[in-house]
Amino acid sequence: MERSIRVDRLWSWRSFFFQWEWLLVVIFIAVNIVNSTLSSYYFNVDQFLSTPMTFLDKAFLVLPMTMVIILGNIDISVGSTVALSAVIMAVAYNAGLPMVLAVLLCLLVATACGWINGMLMTRFKELSSVIVTLATMIIYRGIAYVILQDQAAGKFPTWYSALGWGAVGKVPIILIAFAVCAVIFWILLHKTSFGRKIYGMGSNLTASRYSGVKTDSIILIVSVLTGLMAGVTALFLTSRMGSTRPNVAQGYELDVIAMVVLGGVSTSGGKGRLAGPLLSIFIIGFLYYGLGLVNIQAQTLLIIVGLLLIISVLVLNVRFRERFQGSVPSAAREAAERRPDGKTP
Amino acid sequence: MRRSASFSESFREVGLLVFIVIICAIFQLRNHNFLTLTNIRDLLTNTAILSILSVGMMMVILTRGIDLSVGATIALAGMISALTVNAFRSISPIVSILEGMAVGTVAGVLIGVLIARFNVLPIIATLGFMNIIRGLTYVVSKGAWVSAYQMSDGFKHIATGNILGVSNPIIIAVVINAAFFYFINHMKTGRQIYAVGSNPEAADISGIPRRRIILLVYTVMGALAGLGGVIWVAKFASAQSDTATGFELSVIAATVLGGVSIAGGSGKVSGLILGTILLGILNNALPLINVSPFWQQAIQGIVILAAVLTNVLVKRNNQRFALRRRAI
Numbered sequence: 001m002e003r004s005i006r007v008d009r010l011w012s013w014r015s016f017f018f019q020w021e022w023l024l025v026v027i028f029i030a031v032n033i034v035n036s037t038l039s040s041y042y043f044n045v046d047q048f049l050s051t052p053m054t055f056l057d058k059a060f061l062v063l064p065m066t067m068v069i070i071l072g073n074i075d076i077s078v079g080s081t082v083a084l085s086a087v088i089m090a091v092a093y094n095a096g097l098p099m100v101l102a103v104l105l106c107l108l109v110a111t112a113c114g115w116i117n118g119m120l121m122t123r124f125k126e127l128s129s130v131i132v133t134l135a136t137m138i139i140y141r142g143i144a145y146v147i148l149q150d151q152a153a154g155k156f157p158t159w160y161s162a163l164g165w166g167a168v169g170k171v172p173i174i175l176i177a178f179a180v181c182a183v184i185f186w187i188l189l190h191k192t193s194f195g196r197k198i199y200g201m202g203s204n205l206t207a208s209r210y211s212g213v214k215t216d217s218i219i220l221i222v223s224v225l226t227g228l229m230a231g232v233t234a235l236f237l238t239s240r241m242g243s244t245r246p247n248v249a250q251g252y253e254l255d256v257i258a259m260v261v262l263g264g265v266s267t268s269g270g271k272g273r274l275a276g277p278l279l280s281i282f283i284i285g286f287l288y289y290g291l292g293l294v295n296i297q298a299q300t301l302l303i304i305v306g307l308l309l310i311i312s313v314l315v316l317n318v319r320f321r322e323r324f325q326g327s328v329p330s331a332a333r334e335a336a337e338r339r340p341d342g343k344t345p
Numbered sequence: 346m347r348r349s350a351s352f353s354e355s356f357r358e359v360g361l362l363v364f365i366v367i368i369c370a371i372f373q374l375r376n377h378n379f380l381t382l383t384n385i386r387d388l389l390t391n392t393a394i395l396s397i398l399s400v401g402m403m404m405v406i407l408t409r410g411i412d413l414s415v416g417a418t419i420a421l422a423g424m425i426s427a428l429t430v431n432a433f434r435s436i437s438p439i440v441s442i443l444e445g446m447a448v449g450t451v452a453g454v455l456i457g458v459l460i461a462r463f464n465v466l467p468i469i470a471t472l473g474f475m476n477i478i479r480g481l482t483y484v485v486s487k488g489a490w491v492s493a494y495q496m497s498d499g500f501k502h503i504a505t506g507n508i509l510g511v512s513n514p515i516i517i518a519v520v521i522n523a524a525f526f527y528f529i530n531h532m533k534t535g536r537q538i539y540a541v542g543s544n545p546e547a548a549d550i551s552g553i554p555r556r557r558i559i560l561l562v563y564t565v566m567g568a569l570a571g572l573g574g575v576i577w578v579a580k581f582a583s584a585q586s587d588t589a590t591g592f593e594l595s596v597i598a599a600t601v602l603g604g605v606s607i608a609g610g611s612g613k614v615s616g617l618i619l620g621t622i623l624l625g626i627l628n629n630a631l632p633l634i635n636v637s638p639f640w641q642q643a644i645q646g647i648v649i650l651a652a653v654l655t656n657v658l659v660k661r662n663n664q665r666f667a668l669r670r671r672a673i
Contacts, residue, residue, distance in 0.1 A: 074468055120650075126657045130411060130468050131607045135650040138594055142643025149639045254472055267466050299483030299586070306476035313465050313473075 020264035020316075024279040031283055035290035046170060053164070053172045055285035057236040058249075060178060061256045062263075063185040064226040066277045069260050070189075070202045071222060072269025073129035077117060079252035080140035081230035085110035086237060086244040087144040090153035099157050107231040113140055114227015118220035137253070144246040154243025164240035174236050181229070186274050198222070203270030251302075258309040259284055266316055284308070357604045357659065361619040368626060375634040384633075386512065390504075390580075392625030393514035394419075394573045398592075399599045399621045400525045401566035406600055407542040408562050409609030410467035414456060415570040416592040417478035420585075422448040422574030424482050427491040427584035430500045438499045445575035446568045452478055453567015457560035475593070483586045493582035504580035514576050521569070526614045538562060543610025591642075598645050599624040602652040606660075624648065 061078050068075045089106035093099055113136070120132045166173045189195040197218055200208045209215045233252075238244045262280040265272030284305065291301060372379040398415055405412045422445035429444060430436055452474065459470040493501070506513045529535035540548045541558045548555050578584045603620025605612030627648065631641060 074466075076468070076472070124654060124657050126608060126660065127653055128607065131601070131649075131653055134411075134594070134597065135646055135653065138642055138646030138649065140646075142640070142646050145639045146637075146643050149637070251476070254476055257469070257472065261469065267469055297483070297488075299480045299488070301480075302476040303480035303484070306473040306480065309469065309473040310459065310465070310477075313469055314459070314463055317463050317465060 021273070021275050021279060024263065024276060024283060028279060028283050028286070031286050031290060035286060035293065038290060038293045049167075049170050049175065050172060051289050052175050052178075052282070052285060053240075055281070055288060056172075056174045056178050057164075057233050057240065058252050058255055059259075059281045059285075060181060060229045060233045060236070061226070061252065062259045062277050062281055063181055063274070064222065064229045065256050065260050066263070066265055066272065066274055067185075067189060067198055067222045068129075068226060069257070069265050069267060070198055070269060070272055071219065072202045072205070073121070073219070074257070074267070075117065075129065075133045075223075075226055076253040076257075077113070077133040077137040077140060078226060078230050078233075078256060079249040080137045080144070081110050081113040081227055082234045082237065082249035082252060083244075083246055084113060084140040084144045085231050086234040086248055087148050087153065087246055089234065090156075090238065090244045091147055093156065094153050099160055103160075103235060106234055107228060110231025110234060111224055111227045114223045114225070114230065115220070117227070118223030121223065122216040122219050141246070148244075148246045150246075152243045152245045154238065154241075156238065156242060161239050161242060164236050177232075177236075181232070182274075182278060189274050194218070194221070199270055201269075254309070255284070255305060258305050258312075261309055261316070262312040264312075264316065267313060358613070358616050358619055361603070361616065361623060365619065365623050365626065368623070372626075372630050372634055379630060379633055386515075388625060388629050389515050390512045391629045392621060393512075393518040394576055394580075395595060395599055395625055395628075396518040396618070396621045397521050397569050397573050397576070398566075398596045399603070399617055400521055401562075401569040402596045402600045403525075403603070403605050403612055403614075403617050404529070404538055404562045405467070405566050406597075406605050406607060407538050407609060407612060408559055409542050409545075410460065410559070410562070411471065411597065411607075412456070412467065412563065412566050413471040413593050414452065414475040414478055415566065415573075415596055416589040416594075417475045417482065418449050418452050418567060418570035419574035419577055419589040419592060420587070421452070421478050421482045421485070422446070422571035423578035423588055424486050424491070424574075424584045424586070426575050427496060427500075427578045428485065430497055431491055431495040434497045436497070436500075438503050441500055441579075442503065442572060442575050446571040449567040449569070449571020449574065450564055451567070453564040453570070454560070456567065457563030460563060461556040461559040479586075479590075482588075486584070486586050488586060491578075491584040496579070496582060501579050501582055504576050514580065517572070517576065522614065522618060529614060534558070534561070539610055541610075594645060594649075595624060595628060598649045598652070601649055601656070604652075604656065606656055607653055620652075 061082075065075060065078065085106045088109045089102045092105050093102040097105065117133055117136055120136070121127070121129055124132070163173060168176060189198065197208065197213045200211075200213060201215055201218060205215060233249070237248060241248070259280045260272075260277045261267060262283070263272065263276030263278070265277060287304070288301060291304070369380065378384060398419075402412060402415070425448050426441045426445040430441055456470050456474050459465040460467050502513075504512075504514055508516060529538065537548070537553045537558050540551070540553055541555050545555060548558075574589075577589060581588075599621040600612075600617060601607060601620075602624055603612065603618070604616035605620075624645075627644060628641065631644070632638060
């Protein structure tokens with residue numbers, strides 16, 4: 001987990017198996033065993049390939065959200081960005097814009113939403129990302145309501161619904177698209193200097209700035225990427241639903257943040273890998289699917305995902321505290337845990 | 346420095362007051378029924394719950410925290426007290442209020458322990474609990490409503506009754522604001538809340554029980570949300586699982602509009618009350634001048650953004666002013 005000093009640590013079997021990701025693998029297997037006892041039709045390849053279609057739309061948001069949280073920030077406006085871009089796309093299409101252009105418009109609107117978040121965060125550094133994205137969350141959703149009121153818009157062409165429902169062979173298109181995005185984000189985060197800078201900024205923003213990292217442009221790029229992926233989510237979501245309303249994607253921010261945190265990414269920034277959140281997407285997705293099999297209501301799912309979020313944060317916090325206990329006096333340690341610019345993360 | 350700071354703070358309150366007057370004038374011009382005694386009383390009654398909760402939210406934000414769970418707590422506390430009234434009709438309204446506050450307090454303590462003891466970020470802890478509490482409300486009510494005929498008159502009287510023509514919610518809100526004013530300005534613990542928010546390390550080193558203060562703040566927030574829940578359900582005479590969805594955003598908007606800094610440690614009760622009244626006007630009076638209710642959310646968001654950006658700009662200006670004075 002300590003990305004910053006991993007480089008000079010020797011590889012050993014012990015450290016290899018003492019990783020958060022292995023715990024996630026165990027949980028994933030456990031979820032699937034439980035699911036398979038619930039339904040005898042559960043265990044077959046078709047099922048395994050088609051189930052992800054039901055939950056992968058929000059998974060696109062997990063990729064940039066991992067970056068946001070490693071930066072020590074948070075973004076709760078993603079659900080509203082999805083709603084706004086979907087609504088604008090649907091309204092533009094219904095007004096006569098060709099579907100291809102409407103799709104581009106959707107991505108453009110979502111990217112613009114992310115860019116606005118980024119500009120606000122970099123121009124007004126005194127403000128925490130919590131309050132900036134809280135405000136834009138309400139504004140984006142509010143604009144969606146102003147545009148569409150309580151109507152629905154849609155009736156997309158048939159080829160468009162293939163995006164969400166179609167498959168190449170037996171592999172759903174959404175799964176392929178997600179795999180491509182995941183690889184791109186993995187390379188960005190783990191194999192480029194851009195990714196290293198994100199980790200650096202997450203563990204010490206001031207130090208990064210003084211060592212010449214263009215912190216503002218990195219925050220801006222991450223925000224724009226978040227917006228772009230929200231647009232992609234909107235595409236797949238509307239394609240699966242066939243129409244859109246201003247209240248779509250409500251509560252996505254909770255699911256997405258829960259997935260990232262369950263994946264072992266520390267909310268104090270600078271720690272965590274993309275592999276964890278990728279695993280937890282499938283854990284939470286298959287968990288939802290299994291609970292759906294036994295007819296658990298959506299409202300009970302709220303409790304479960306809330307508990308998952310709280311418990312995984314608790315476990316991570318306790319784990320990190322044990323590791324650092326004793327070596328640093330408590331007040332100083334907590335000061336170090338906080339963001340160096342004096343803001344609470 | 347000190348003088349310029351206090352000048353700009355009172356400037357904010359004067360600004361809010363002027364804005365309230367202007368907006369009232371505009372509303373009155375568009376609709377002559379706006380500034381009637383009945384309408385003002387309705388408006389204040391509707392704002393009372395917002396005002397009760399914004400007191401708690403001010404304390405939370407003073408400690409650099411945020412609480413997104415209050416809407417859900419309102420729903421759960423309201424639902425449980427309504428279900429109890431439905432089961433035991435002769436129950437006293439005071440017991441209902443205490444019951445709602447107890448439910449809220451439990452939620453608040455749990456959130457507070459997570460944040461104070463286990464260093465969970467306020468946004469994460471309250472986002473998680475928002476969903477847990479909302480889910481519990483559905484589970485407790487099994488998705489059903491508690492309607493007016495299932496509630497005793499005494500229970501509904503909590504919100505509809507009045508003393509000397511002033512409705513109960515307004516009286517409760519005024520009492521809570523007055524108590525809060527004394528607590529935050531003249532009591533040791535109240536001042537310690539400011540200290541924890543403006544510099545946690547310094548608070549630690551000077552022996553302020555920082556964790557206990559944070560726990561206290563979220564507990565009080567929970568209790569007030571519970572109280573608000575009982576009043577809410579009594580007022581609308583209906584308890585639903587989706588009561589007060591998104592109400593936390595109104596509360597946060599009112600608080601930051603009142604000049605409580607999101608960075609913690611600064612904010613005044615007078616500003617808070619003005620901010621709450623302004624947001625109450627925006628929330629309740631827009632339909633009177635034929636603004637579509639669908640605009641309400643966007644307006645609220647813009648208000649929050651404008652308020653926090655103004656805070657930042659005023660603060661920057663102050664600092665520049667202070668630097669210039671020092672240079673001379």
